[in-house]
Amino acid sequence: MELFAGQWWTAGRRRDEVEDMLRGSSLVFALIDTSIDRLVGFARVITDGVYLAMVLDVIVPEDRRGTGLGRTLLDSIINHPQVGSVRSVELICQPNLVPFYQRWGFTDQVGQSRLMRRTSDSVLTS
Template structure:
């Protein structure tokens, strides 16, 4: 999955070992990922249904990432949407989410879910996401601290 040849960034569904290390560093930039360790990130990548990495062509650096856990029919949950802090505000997050929402493997999925901070609602509403206030509510059981 590649972008236009003149685009300084390209999308990929596979990460090299050095890019997985870069992903670990990108995750550690996030408030929710400061304690994540490389071996867990490697396992996460191996067990993810679908992922998109945004790669800077000039140096093969991973600068953005998102992933999906899904059955490819009924439900798909988007996780870990992130752009390197030094490159935020340049439309790269839009490029990443647009590619994800239009990915051929997700076109038959009934519902796409994601969790985000309320200040990001407007960003995701561009693709039709909205806060869910239905009968069912998410529950969580913490099995280990991150």
């Protein structure tokens, strides 16, 4: 919950909702610094295993960014058998993170596709 509290899009999540979210995710990736028993990296994937995998909630706390934890998460995700074999792996990110994700072959050139959202969370529309 501490990790989620530090991100603009996850700050308001409640423990019970996070538990439901984790159960509903196809894959969950977590990096733990065992010396301080702290979660220092997180990501999750929803996938049908054939056509699409959606990478969500990639989080590394600000004090750990630039240390390779994000790379470890993305390598683990892309190389996972349930992700590596699907036709398309997609994610949503802020513009400043596009160069980071391009290292794994992600592109913001998606033809005429547009992100559309129906949400009750006003944080996601600003």
